[in-house]
Amino acid sequence: MAEETKPKKGFLGALKDIVYGMSSHEMTRHAVRTRASMEHLFILITMGDLLGIPILPPYYSLRLLPYVTPQISSWKRRMLRERDVTDVLG
Amino acid sequence: MNALIAVIMGAATVYLAYTRYARRIDRNVIQSDPKRATPATLYMDGVDFMPTNRNILFGYHFKSIAAAGPIVGAIVAANLWGWLPAMIWLVLGVAFMGWASDYSAIVLSVRNEGSSLSAVAHRLISPRTRTILFIFIFFYLLLIAGAFVGIMAQVMDSQPKTHLGMILLVAMGLLLGQMLYRWGVGLLPATALTVGIAFAAVLAGPLTEGLFKGLNEFFNSLTGGSAIVTYFDPTLAGFKGAEAKIMPSLLFWAIAICIFCYAGSVLPIWRMAQPVVYVGFWITAVAMILGLLGASLGTFIKPEVAQFQIPAFKGWNPQLGPSGIMPLWPMLFVTIACGAISGWHSLFGSVGTARQIESEADMLPVGAGAMFAEFLLGLLALLAVTVGAKGPPVAAFANGLGGFISVWGLPLEYAVSLAFATFIVIVLVVTQLIFRVMRVTLTEWLGEAIPPLRNQHVASFISVALAILLVLTGTWIYLWQLFGAANQLMAALSLLLVTIWLASVGKDWLYAGLPMIFMYVTTVGSILVTAYNLYFNVYVPNLDAGRLLPAVGSGLMVLVAVLLVVAALFIGFDGWRAFLKYLGQPAAAARAATARK
Numbered sequence: 051m052a053e054e055t056k057p058k059k060g061f062l063g064a065l066k067d068i069v070y071g072m073s074s075h076e077m078t079r080h081a082v083r084t085r086a087s088m089e090h091l092f093i094l095i096t097m098g099d100l101l102g103i104p105i106l107p108p109y110y111s112l113r114l115l116p117y118v119t120p121q122i123s124s125w126k127r128r129m130l131r132e133r134d135v136t137d138v139l140g
Numbered sequence: 141m142n143a144l145i146a147v148i149m150g151a152a153t154v155y156l157a158y159t160r161y162a163r164r165i166d167r168n169v170i171q172s173d174p175k176r177a178t179p180a181t182l183y184m185d186g187v188d189f190m191p192t193n194r195n196i197l198f199g200y201h202f203k204s205i206a207a208a209g210p211i212v213g214a215i216v217a218a219n220l221w222g223w224l225p226a227m228i229w230l231v232l233g234v235a236f237m238g239w240a241s242d243y244s245a246i247v248l249s250v251r252n253e254g255s256s257l258s259a260v261a262h263r264l265i266s267p268r269t270r271t272i273l274f275i276f277i278f279f280y281l282l283l284i285a286g287a288f289v290g291i292m293a294q295v296m297d298s299q300p301k302t303h304l305g306m307i308l309l310v311a312m313g314l315l316l317g318q319m320l321y322r323w324g325v326g327l328l329p330a331t332a333l334t335v336g337i338a339f340a341a342v343l344a345g346p347l348t349e350g351l352f353k354g355l356n357e358f359f360n361s362l363t364g365g366s367a368i369v370t371y372f373d374p375t376l377a378g379f380k381g382a383e384a385k386i387m388p389s390l391l392f393w394a395i396a397i398c399i400f401c402y403a404g405s406v407l408p409i410w411r412m413a414q415p416v417v418y419v420g421f422w423i424t425a426v427a428m429i430l431g432l433l434g435a436s437l438g439t440f441i442k443p444e445v446a447q448f449q450i451p452a453f454k455g456w457n458p459q460l461g462p463s464g465i466m467p468l469w470p471m472l473f474v475t476i477a478c479g480a481i482s483g484w485h486s487l488f489g490s491v492g493t494a495r496q497i498e499s500e501a502d503m504l505p506v507g508a509g510a511m512f513a514e515f516l517l518g519l520l521a522l523l524a525v526t527v528g529a530k531g532p533p534v535a536a537f538a539n540g541l542g543g544f545i546s547v548w549g550l551p552l553e554y555a556v557s558l559a560f561a562t563f564i565v566i567v568l569v570v571t572q573l574i575f576r577v578m579r580v581t582l583t584e585w586l587g588e589a590i591p592p593l594r595n596q597h598v599a600s601f602i603s604v605a606l607a608i609l610l611v612l613t614g615t616w617i618y619l620w621q622l623f624g625a626a627n628q629l630m631a632a633l634s635l636l637l638v639t640i641w642l643a644s645v646g647k648d649w650l651y652a653g654l655p656m657i658f659m660y661v662t663t664v665g666s667i668l669v670t671a672y673n674l675y676f677n678v679y680v681p682n683l684d685a686g687r688l689l690p691a692v693g694s695g696l697m698v699l700v701a702v703l704l705v706v707a708a709l710f711i712g713f714d715g716w717r718a719f720l721k722y723l724g725q726p727a728a729a730a731r732a733a734t735a736r737k
Contacts, residue, residue, distance in 0.1 A: 064195045071199025073421050074327070075192075077414050084410070086187040124185040131183075134270075134584075136256045136277065136491050 086128065093118050093125050143446040143523045143544070144439035146227065147432075150519045154512045157235035162243065162508045165651050169642075170247055172500040179254030180496050189254060191498035194505055201493045202510040203421065205242070205485045207570040208288060209478025210518030211563060213624065215525045215533040217475045221468055223526040224452040229472055230522065233480025234515040237655035241631050243507035244638040244652050245486035249494030250503060256491045257637055261711075264640050265718045269711050273633070274585055276707045277487075279700055280630060281578045283623035285603065286610030288571040289401070290619060293394035293611060295534050295564055297387070300352035305342035305561045306568070309423070310400060312338045313416030321410050334415075335422045342423060342561040343554050356389035363388050369612055371690035372461065372681045386612060394611050397571070398604045404572030405579045405600040413572055420565040427545060427562040432520050434544030445543030448526050450536075463676035470666040473659075474624035479518020481659065483630020485511065490634075520544075524559075538563060578603040610697065612689050622701060625667045629708055632659035636715045644722040664708050671701035 059067070096118050098105030105111075166172050180191040192200075217226040245257065252260050258277075262270040296302065312334035319325040319334070367385030376382040404413045438446035457467045478484070489507060497503055521537060528540025542556030550558075579599040587594040593602070610619055635656035642649035678694035 059195075067193055067195035068199035071196035071201075072203040072425070073199075073418060075196055075200040076204070077410075077418060079187075080409050080414055082187050082190075086185075124187075127183060128185050128187065131188075132255075132259060134256055134258050134274070136258055136487060137188075 089121055090125060090129070093121065141448045141452070142439050142443070143435040143448075143527060146519065146523055147436045149231070150516055153231050153235055154515065157239060158508060158512060161235065162239050162504060165240070166243070166504045166508075169648050169651060170503075172247075172503055174499045174501040176500050178250050178497045178500060179494070180498055183254065189495045192496040194498065194502040197493060197496055197498075197502065197506045198509055200496075201489065201506055202513050204488050204492060205478070205482070205510060206514050206517055207478065207484075208291075208563075208567040209482060209484070209627070210476075210514060211521040211537065211566065212287075212291060213476040214479060214518055214522040215537050217472055218450060218522055218525045219533050219536075220454065220458050220466055220475065221472055222451045222453040222455075223448060223522060225468055225472055226476055226522055227519075229476055230479050230515060230518055233473070233476070234511060237631075237635075237659065238479075238481040238485075238515065239508035239511045240651055240655055241481050241483075241635055241638075242485045242489055242511040243504060245489040245634050246494045246497065246503050246507040248634075248638050248641055249490040250497055250500065252641070254495045257487060257634055260490075260637055260641065264637065264644060264722075265711075265714045269714050272707045272710050274581075276626070276630070276633075276704065276711075278578070278581050278585060279703060280483075280623075280626040281574055281581060282603075282606055282610070283619060283626050283700070285401075285571060285574050285578060285607040287619040287623045288567050288574070289394060289397055289607050290611040291534070292397050292564060292567050292571065293390055295560070296393040296397070297356065297390040298532075299535075299560050300356060301345040301349040301557050302342075302560045302564055303345070303352040303355075304348045305338070305345050305557070306564055308341035309338045309419055309561075309565060309568075310416060313419050314412060315415075316419060317411050317415035320415070331418075331422070334419050338419050338423060339426075342558055345557040345561065346553050356392075359389040359392050360387050369689050370687060372678060391612075394608060397568070398608060400568070401572045401575040402600050402604050405575040405603070406596050409576075413576060416572065417569045420569045423558075423565050424562050427541065427558050428517065428520065430548055431524065431541045431544040431559070432516070434547035435520060435523050438544055438547045442543075442547045445540075445547065446527060449528070450526055460673060461677040462681075464673040465669060466673075467669065470662040471621065471669060473662045474621055474628045474666040476518065477624045477627045477631075479515050479521070481628065481631050481655070483627045483632075483634060485514075486631060486634035534560075534563060575600065575603055575607075609693055612693060619697065621666065621670045622697060622704075625663050625670060625701075626704055628659055629663040629667070629704065632656055632663055633708075633711055633715075635659065636711070640715060640719050640722060643719055660708070660712060664705055667701050667704050667708075671698050671705075674698050674701070 092114070095105070096111055096114050099111040099115060100118075100122075178191070180189050183189040184191065214226060214230075217229075248257070248260060249255060252263075255263070258270045258273045261273055296306070316330055316334040319330040320327065367387055368391055369386040370383055371386075373382060373384035376384055404416070407413070435446065457465055460466045473480075493506060497506065520541075524540030524544065525533065525537045526540065528536045528538070528543055530536060530539045538556050538559040541559035541562065542552060545555040545558060546552045579596060582599045582603060583593055583596070587599075592598050635652045639649045639653040639656050642652060674694050674697050679691055679698060682690040682694065
């Protein structure tokens, strides 16, 4: 995602980015947040296996675990981060 | 004086303030370092913390801070004191305070692991400061909601030509949400269809004026033409004051707006709130771009729409009603907020934008750059009301902006209709989001103690009911100034936090500290003046006349004003103690820079 890895954009590219930022970036962020909430629920149902307690039948949990594992670190960060009411503004 | 000179002066202000002052502070005081890792890169979770391109972030931040503030404030101020004081404050405010406030809030958050202002207040000042800040933020939101609903209800009631556009805007927003998220239609065709229809409806508004006028008359006939509430409005009769009435049609539009906001608050955000904002964005963007360019070129193409018509200066202390006072200091500085300096920007910048900053080198172009763009929007609003002297304040703005747009060949009547719609759209989309935030704030704040508030419908209903109660007092000019004061106080508190943080890390704090002192003293003073006006202009006459609702509403607002002052004094006292503590022995608060990979 680092900017230096991307090719430089011209004036029109910058203008396109600004218009995207004004019109659609917020919608994208909300869509991403909704997806993150769904993924948290997903992690929750497989939590038992992470802790070694079989809540779901082990067959299904083992099938699901590969999808959960890559997200554990960002999930942990989101769950443990300090929040307050002003967070909803962003 | 004409619009072209003002636009050139505005552009020069932006250039000089950005290159000669803001860049110097960024380089010498903050010492932004592109190699230092930002919270977005350090804590990237793909959701809240996400490194984002600076151009996208500029657009996102500008759109999030540019609401009704710069427009309504400029309208009210130009009518009270004339265009010259308003323009001087806009220029000096943004050059020495506004950009510093927006930029510093982002810097504060970026240098403190993406923390919100209240979290930094908790760490640097005291836990009590954080609690007071929460209470303050709730009342702040209540004031915005009340002021915006009141303004919109008045404009909708008096401008039937805007109704078709607004109804179809909401309908197109709902359709867009359905098309994008349920039917899987692409963004471009969905945008073309919904924005096209909404635009056509806005422009066709004058053709349906008679129909909606008849609807208003029908509502008013239900009470035999008599008012539901009568109150003293100090803004009538050239600010001499007179009795004003809330007619059934106005109450109908106020309730309709609240139902819309209620739905925006409780429905999934993709269903209504976001798509309506998106469709509204295109309408306002087109009107604003045509308006700004029209203001610049109007002097050559259509000079009659670009000449200033209202007086440059109307007086130091215009009287407001029989007992009210409106001294230029402190009231001008809270009446015009967002175009010069605003607390909302700091609040949003710290929790929204700062967590997406990819490189410290982006903090200045995004934070200060968006503020300077907002200043240009405020300047456009001021120009519009200054050249369009016909009618009451909002109508003057719409006439002025319509005149600028008509430079491009659109008939004046349709251009004015577009300008009215632009005003309502800007206020409407912000208001529905504010009710959503209010609902969440109320639940977070009191949900533990009062379990029913955890229910989103109960929390939303209470938020809407409180706003309606404020609206029914009918004194939106006070509500606006109380909101302006709360907003500016938020900016002062944000600058206070920045000042304390700068002292805590041993940096030069003057660039934030001096504007903070000015804004703090000014806003506390303005709240006291507003409370005085509310008490003597609204509360006492209505109580004497036995009109219960305006008396209760204005009494409630006096109470809110007193609470704001008390909150400001507590935070100021705690902040001063923390400042002295850090000034004596700067703490090792500055974390060691974490190198990028």
